[in-house]
Amino acid sequence: MLGTPLMTYAADACIDCHTKLSPGQVMDWQVSKHAENDVGCAECHGEAHSTAEDAMKAVLPAEQKCAECHQDQFDQFSHGKHNFGWKSLNAIPATHMAPDELIEGGRGCGGCHNMGIKSEEEKKVLADKGYRYQNNSCDECHTRHAFSKKEALNPRACQQCHMGYDHPQWEMWSSSKHGMRWFAKQNGDLPETAAAPTCQNCHLPDGSHKNETAWGFLGVRLPLPDNEQAAADRVTILKALGVLDPETGNPTPILDAVKAVRMAKLDQESWQKERDKMLKTCSQCHSPKYVKEQLDMGDSIMSKADRLMADAIETVAALYKDGLIKKPANYPANYPFLLTFMHTNGERWDKDLDKLSYIDQVLVQMYMKHRMRAYQAFFHVNPDYAYWYGWNEMTKDLGEIKELARTMRATHK
Structure with a gap:
C-alpha cells in the first residue's frame, strides 16, 4: 500500500475488505497522518495476512514498530512510569488472584496496565491464553487507527485510566479550578491566551513521553x-x-x-x-x-x-x-x-x-x-x-x- 494515491484506496485489498468488516478502523486510518504520508497497513501489520483464513498472520505491532519512525518518543516512553504499567501489575500479588479476563481481557486492571513494553516471553504467555490485542502502549493515548497527536493532548485521553477507585485524578482535576478553566476555555468563555493547565501540561510537558x-x-x-x-x-x-x-x-x-x-x-x-x-x-x-x-x-x-x-x-x-x-x-x-x-x-x-x-x-x-x-x-x-x-x-x-x-x-x- 505504500505510495498508493488517496483516490485509489477503495481498490486496495485491505481497504476493500475492512471497509465491510471493520469500517471504523478504515475511517480512522483515512483521516490519519499515516494515510497522509502514505504509511499503509502493511507497514505496521506485515504482508502475511491477505484472506479471512489467515487473519492470525497479521502482525499486531509492538512499540518497537512505532520506534522505527518515532524513536525520540519511544526512548522517552521507555524511561517513564507508563512503561512500568504491565510490570507493576504483575508485581502486585492481587493481580494473580483475579480472573484472567480482568487482567488480560482489557476490562479490569489490564485495560490500563497493558501499558508497558513487554518481553517476547510475556507476549507468548498472553498469546497462549488467546490474548493478542493489547500488544502496544502507544495506542492507549493515540488510539487506533487515527493515532492523533491532538487526541493524545486532550486531557480526556487520560481519563480512562486515571479515574475511579484508587486514582481519581480525572475527577479531581476536572472539578478543580484548573479543569474548570480548561472547560471554560474550550467553550470560548476564556480567551485563547488564558492559563488552563491540563494533565499533559503538568506531567508530559512540551510533548515529552517520559512521565x-x-x-x-x-x-x-x-x-x-x-x-x-x-x-x-x-x-x-x-x-x-x-x-x-x-x-x-x-x-x-x-x-x-x-x-x-x-x-x-x-x-x-x-x-x-x-x-x-x-x-x-x-x-x-x-x-x-x-x-x-x-x-x-x-x-x-x-x-x-x-x-x-x-x-x-x-x-x-x-x-x-x-x-x-x-x-x-x-x-x-x-x-x-x-x-x-x-x-x-x-x-x-x-x-x-x-x-x-x-x-x-x-x-x-x-x-x-x-x-x-x-x-x-x-x-x-x-x-x-x-x-x-x-x-x-x-x-x-x-x-x-x-x-x-x-x-x-x-x-x-
Whole structure:
C-alpha cells in the first residue's frame, strides 16, 4: 500500500475488505497522518495476512514498530512510569488472584496496565491464553487507527485510566479550578491566551513521553522523615505493604519488586528531582513562593493521613498477633497486607476459601481509596476530594476499624 494515491484506496485489498468488516478502523486510518504520508497497513501489520483464513498472520505491532519512525518518543516512553504499567501489575500479588479476563481481557486492571513494553516471553504467555490485542502502549493515548497527536493532548485521553477507585485524578482535576478553566476555555468563555493547565501540561510537558511523579502511586518513600512519629508511621505502612518485615523491620523481596518498577522513590535525590520539576512547572503560572507552600502543604497532609493509617494498621495487626484473625495462606507475614486489595485470602479467586476478613477490607479501602484521595487531592487542588472523599472518610474508616476490633475481642472464644 505504500505510495498508493488517496483516490485509489477503495481498490486496495485491505481497504476493500475492512471497509465491510471493520469500517471504523478504515475511517480512522483515512483521516490519519499515516494515510497522509502514505504509511499503509502493511507497514505496521506485515504482508502475511491477505484472506479471512489467515487473519492470525497479521502482525499486531509492538512499540518497537512505532520506534522505527518515532524513536525520540519511544526512548522517552521507555524511561517513564507508563512503561512500568504491565510490570507493576504483575508485581502486585492481587493481580494473580483475579480472573484472567480482568487482567488480560482489557476490562479490569489490564485495560490500563497493558501499558508497558513487554518481553517476547510475556507476549507468548498472553498469546497462549488467546490474548493478542493489547500488544502496544502507544495506542492507549493515540488510539487506533487515527493515532492523533491532538487526541493524545486532550486531557480526556487520560481519563480512562486515571479515574475511579484508587486514582481519581480525572475527577479531581476536572472539578478543580484548573479543569474548570480548561472547560471554560474550550467553550470560548476564556480567551485563547488564558492559563488552563491540563494533565499533559503538568506531567508530559512540551510533548515529552517520559512521565514521573515525586510521591508515586503508593505515596511512600525513603529516606524516612526526621520527625520520629512520622517516621514510625511510614515504617508501619511499609510493613503492611510487605516491603519491610513486621518482626525485624528488614527489607523483604517485595522491596526488590518496588525498586524494579520504580513504584516508590527510595532516595532523596530522585524524589527531589521530580519535586523540582513540578516547582518549575507550577511557577509558570504562580509565584515560586506560593507553589512551594502548596506542595509543602501536600507533604504535610500526607504525614497526618499516615498517622491515621498507621493507627488503623496497628489495630488490625494486633488482631493477627492475638490469633483473632488467621494468617491467610500466601501472606508474607502474620500481619495485614495491603497489596491483596479486596481479593481472597491469598489464593485464586475461584478457590473455595474464606474471603478477606471484613476488617481487612475496611483497612484496604482506607489505604487504597481514601488515603489516595486525601493526598492526591492536595496536589490536584481539589477541596472536596481532599476533605470529604479523603480525610473525612479516613477518619470514618479508623472509627469503624476500632469498633470492629472491640467487637471481635468481646465476642472471641
